[in-house]
Amino acid sequence: MFAYLLLVLSSQLASVYIIKDPLTRSWINFYALALLVNLMTETSTAVLQVGGHYRSQALLNLCQSVLTGGWILIVFLTHGGFTRCW
Amino acid sequence: MGMARSGAVLPIWTTSPRHILGLKPVGYEVINLGGHEVIDINQLIGMIEKRVENAARIEYLPRHPADASVNFANVDKARRLLGWEPRVSMEEGVSSLGELVPGRTQLGQPGGHPVSVLRKAWQTWRQDRLLQLVTRNSGYLFSSNGISSVITAVQGFLAALLLGPADFAVLGMVITYASSINRLLSFRMGELVIKYSGQYLALGRKDQAAAVIKPPGSARRLLLCLPTCCWC
Numbered sequence: 001m002f003a004y005l006l007l008v009l010s011s012q013l014a015s016v017y018i019i020k021d022p023l024t025r026s027w028i029n030f031y032a033l034a035l036l037v038n039l040m041t042e043t044s045t046a047v048l049q050v051g052g053h054y055r056s057q058a059l060l061n062l063c064q065s066v067l068t069g070g071w072i073l074i075v076f077l078t079h080g081g082f083t084r085c086w
Numbered sequence: 087m088g089m090a091r092s093g094a095v096l097p098i099w100t101t102s103p104r105h106i107l108g109l110k111p112v113g114y115e116v117i118n119l120g121g122h123e124v125i126d127i128n129q130l131i132g133m134i135e136k137r138v139e140n141a142a143r144i145e146y147l148p149r150h151p152a153d154a155s156v157n158f159a160n161v162d163k164a165r166r167l168l169g170w171e172p173r174v175s176m177e178e179g180v181s182s183l184g185e186l187v188p189g190r191t192q193l194g195q196p197g198g199h200p201v202s203v204l205r206k207a208w209q210t211w212r213q214d215r216l217l218q219l220v221t222r223n224s225g226y227l228f229s230s231n232g233i234s235s236v237i238t239a240v241q242g243f244l245a246a247l248l249l250g251p252a253d254f255a256v257l258g259m260v261i262t263y264a265s266s267i268n269r270l271l272s273f274r275m276g277e278l279v280i281k282y283s284g285q286y287l288a289l290g291r292k293d294q295a296a297a298v299i300k301p302p303g304s305a306r307r308l309l310l311c312l313p314t315c316c317w318c
Binding site: 028054065 | 226230238245263272275277
């Protein structure tokens, strides 16, 4: 939560002074949202491990990677961009 | 050195479980049990060398002031109270050293045939259910992570081709900045859940295990409900 808030609050400054591209502010905020979702993943992963569901965890990891990879592959094949899939 | 149930300290030189077979309940008594031979340390080393078929590397140092020059067990009290007599010679005791620890019966065969070592390792693995479980679960995660790493490498390559050097560098900076902040303020709640709820589950206290899991989960559900309007 603190990371998310800090990222959102500092996105303006980071985009201007660190990345030196004000347009990247929205991308920092978007990535912060992904991190926020990932916090839920952390607890869920722990619950799976405590319950001994390692195979499920491995399958979910794999599905996540395949989904992300497939998404990027589609964007690549359709010559998409940062904000446009096709 | 072994500790008997009655509280007696046993100076066991010929380390064999057979030494304590003669124990019987006599209340709390300090009783010496030991062999009936008096040998010096060089003889003992010689026996072990013979047992393991390997020469010891001996470094002679000045004698420690606290070392006893002679040490042997007076077993008169054991004879009187327990009717105990030493039956295992030093030679026999050293020979049976490998029997003390399960799975260590190959003691004294450091140069065992690789096939027999592998067979023993295989047998140990087949008999140890916990080891099987750890291996299997590690295999699942390792396979998943391995495939994911390959996919990540490929998608990074595709993204670089797609975006070009300038945009890819910007993407890298965005991800690096956000990840750094995240690492800085990460409280590793998953580890808390594993440590404490795992302990409670092992004790069969499911309610308390659930109580450990619920607060982080609830907090995160609440966070996910935060307005996403901050984006942009």
